[in-house]
Amino acid sequence: MSKELMLQNIEKAQHEIDSKKNIVKNGKMRQRYHFMAQTGWLNDPNGLIYFRGKYHIFYQYNPYEGFWGSIHWGHAISDDMMHWEYLPLALAPSETYDDHPRGGCFSGSAAQHDGKLFLMYTGAANEGGGVGQTQCIAYSEDGIHFEKYEGNPVLTAPEGVPVNQFRDSKVWKHEDTYYMVCGASRDHKAQALLYRSDDMFHWTFFNVLAESRGEWGHMWECPDFYPMGDKYVLMFSPMGVGEHTSVYLVGDFDYQTGRFSHYISGEVDWGFDYYAPQSFLAPDGRRIIIGWANEWEWMPLWKDWGPTYKEGWCGFFNIPREVRMMENGTLQFLPVAETEILRQDPICQDMFVVTEAEAELKAGDGVAFELKMKIDLEETDADMLELILRSGEGKKTVCLFDFKNAQMSVDRNASDGWSRGVSRSTMFLKGKKELDIHILSDQSSLEIFANEYQDNHANNIFAGNAQNRILIRTYGGRAVIREYESYGMKDCFRGND
Numbered sequence: 001m002s003k004e005l006m007l008q009n010i011e012k013a014q015h016e017i018d019s020k021k022n023i024v025k026n027g028k029m030r031q032r033y034h035f036m037a038q039t040g041w042l043n044d045p046n047g048l049i050y051f052r053g054k055y056h057i058f059y060q061y062n063p064y065e066g067f068w069g070s071i072h073w074g075h076a077i078s079d080d081m082m083h084w085e086y087l088p089l090a091l092a093p094s095e096t097y098d099d100h101p102r103g104g105c106f107s108g109s110a111a112q113h114d115g116k117l118f119l120m121y122t123g124a125a126n127e128g129g130g131v132g133q134t135q136c137i138a139y140s141e142d143g144i145h146f147e148k149y150e151g152n153p154v155l156t157a158p159e160g161v162p163v164n165q166f167r168d169s170k171v172w173k174h175e176d177t178y179y180m181v182c183g184a185s186r187d188h189k190a191q192a193l194l195y196r197s198d199d200m201f202h203w204t205f206f207n208v209l210a211e212s213r214g215e216w217g218h219m220w221e222c223p224d225f226y227p228m229g230d231k232y233v234l235m236f237s238p239m240g241v242g243e244h245t246s247v248y249l250v251g252d253f254d255y256q257t258g259r260f261s262h263y264i265s266g267e268v269d270w271g272f273d274y275y276a277p278q279s280f281l282a283p284d285g286r287r288i289i290i291g292w293a294n295e296w297e298w299m300p301l302w303k304d305w306g307p308t309y310k311e312g313w314c315g316f317f318n319i320p321r322e323v324r325m326m327e328n329g330t331l332q333f334l335p336v337a338e339t340e341i342l343r344q345d346p347i348c349q350d351m352f353v354v355t356e357a358e359a360e361l362k363a364g365d366g367v368a369f370e371l372k373m374k375i376d377l378e379e380t381d382a383d384m385l386e387l388i389l390r391s392g393e394g395k396k397t398v399c400l401f402d403f404k405n406a407q408m409s410v411d412r413n414a415s416d417g418w419s420r421g422v423s424r425s426t427m428f429l430k431g432k433k434e435l436d437i438h439i440l441s442d443q444s445s446l447e448i449f450a451n452e453y454q455d456n457h458a459n460n461i462f463a464g465n466a467q468n469r470i471l472i473r474t475y476g477g478r479a480v481i482r483e484y485e486s487y488g489m490k491d492c493f494r495g496n497d
C-alpha cells in the first residue's frame with residue numbers, strides 16, 4: 001500500500017513538472033551551465049555518488065512552487081558533471097515518518113551496497129504533532145526507481161537530542177563497515193554523531209565524532225566527513241555562528257575510538273550563496289564537493305532567495321569543486337577541470353598593465369564567461385585593483401582586491417536592483433609573488449576564486465543581458481597582469497552546444 005502511495009506521489013509531481021517545464025525553461029534568469037531543477041524549488045545536494053559509470057546527484061526539491069516545502073528528492077545523472085539528464089524523482093513524501101507538509105524527505109546521502117544503490121535520508125514526520133526527524137533507508141536495483149525500507153525509520157534521535165534536531169546523514173564505507181555522521185544538537189550545542197552498521201539497515205551509535213563548545217553554534221546542518229591524505233576533514237553548515245555559511249575542520253581521526261581531533265578551521269566559501277556542500281569521490285580519486293547556491297532566512301546577511309520564483313523556479317548548485325590540501329593543512333576548492341569543456345571563444349594575453357584609467361576586458365558575451373589572470377605582486381604598486389563585472393544600464397558588481405588592507409570584497413549593492421550586501425574575506429598575501437584570480441560568471445551568479453582557491457566568493461546576482469561589460473582599474477598605482485585567459489561558456493541547458 002505505502003509503496004504505491006510513494007509511486008502515486010512521484011507521478012503526481014512528475015505531471016506537475018511536465019505541465020510547467022517548457023514555460024519555466026525559457027525564464028530569463030535561468031542559468032546556462034549551473035545545475036538547476038526543471039521547475040520549482042531546489043536546495044541541498046543529496047546522495048552524490050559515482051554509480052555504474054555515471055555521476056548521480058539528488059536534490060532537495062519542491063516540484064509545486066518556487067519556494068521551500070513538501071520536500072521530494074529530485075534526481076539527475078551525468079557523464080561529465082556539466083551536462084545533466086533529469087531522471088524521475090527518487091523520493092516523494094508518503095509515510096507518516098516523512099510526509100509533513102513543512103517537511104518531507106530531508107537531506108541525506110548515497111552508498112553502494114549489495115549491488116544496489118542505497119539512500120539514507122532524513123524523514124521529517126507528520127506524526128506526533130511535531131516535525132520529528134529520523135533516519136530512513138531507500139534502495140534501488142536499477143539506480144532509478146527507489147523503494148523505502150519497510151523497517152523505517154532505522155534511527156531516531158538519541159536521548160538528550162531534540163526530535164527536530166537530528167538530520168542530514170552522510171554514509172561512507174571503511175573496510176567492511178558502513179559509517180554515518182549525522183547533525184544533532186544537545187544542550188543547545190552542535191554535535192556530529194557517528195554511527196556504524198554492517199548491513200545498511202541496522203545502525204548503532206559509535207561516538208560523538210566532534211562537537212561545538214559554543215564556538216561552532218547550536219546545530220550543524222549537512223555534516224560530511226572524509227579523508228585527505230593522512231588527515232580528516234569535517235565539513236558542515238553551522239547554525240548560530242554569525243555569517244559562516246560552510247566551514248571545514250581538519251584534524252586526525254581514529255577508527256578505534258570514533259573521535260575526531262581538529263586543529264585547523266577554514267571557510268569553504270565567503271560569499272552569500274554557498275550552503276550545505278556534500279562531497280563524493282570521483283572514479284579518479286578526486287574529492288569533489290557540490291554546494292547549494294543560496295542561504296536560509298535565519299542567516300544574518302540573508303535578504304531573500306532572489307526574484308526567480310516569478311519565473312516558477314528557485315535554486316541552483318554552484319560548480320562542482322575539487323578539494324585539495326595545502327602543505328599547511330588548509331584546504332583549496334577549485335572548479336573541477338571538466339568546466340574546461342564548456343569553453344569557447346578564447347582570448348589570451350601574456351601581460352598588460354592596469355592603471356587608474358578604467359579599461360575594458362573581453363570575456364565571452366560578458367554574461368556567461370570564465371576569466372583567469374594573475375596579478376604580478378612584485379611589479380604591482382597599486383593599493384587596490386577593482387574589477388567591475390556585469391556592468392551596464394547603471395548597474396554593476398564590484399570586486400575589489402585591496403592589497404593595503406589585505407581584503408577582498410564583492411559588492412552587490414548595485415548589482416541588479418534586488419540583491420544586497422558585500423561579501424568580504426581576508427586576503428593573506430605576505431611572501432607571495434602573485435595573486436591568482438578565477439571567475440565563473442553565469443546568467444544569475446558570480447563565483448570568484450582567488451588567492452590559491454582559498455578566497456572564494458559565490459554570490460547570486462540577477463543581472464540582465466545588457467549588463468555585459470567587464471571593466472578594470474587600479475587605485476594608487478599600477479598593476480601588472482599576467483597570463484590573462486578568458487572564454488565564453490557554452491549553454492548546457494538549451495541544447496545549442
Ligand code: FRU
Pocket residue numbers: 043044060071106107122167168221222275276
Ligand atoms: C540544509 C537543510 C537541512 C535539511 C534540508 C531541508 O539546507 O536545512 O538541514 O535536511 O535543508 O530541506
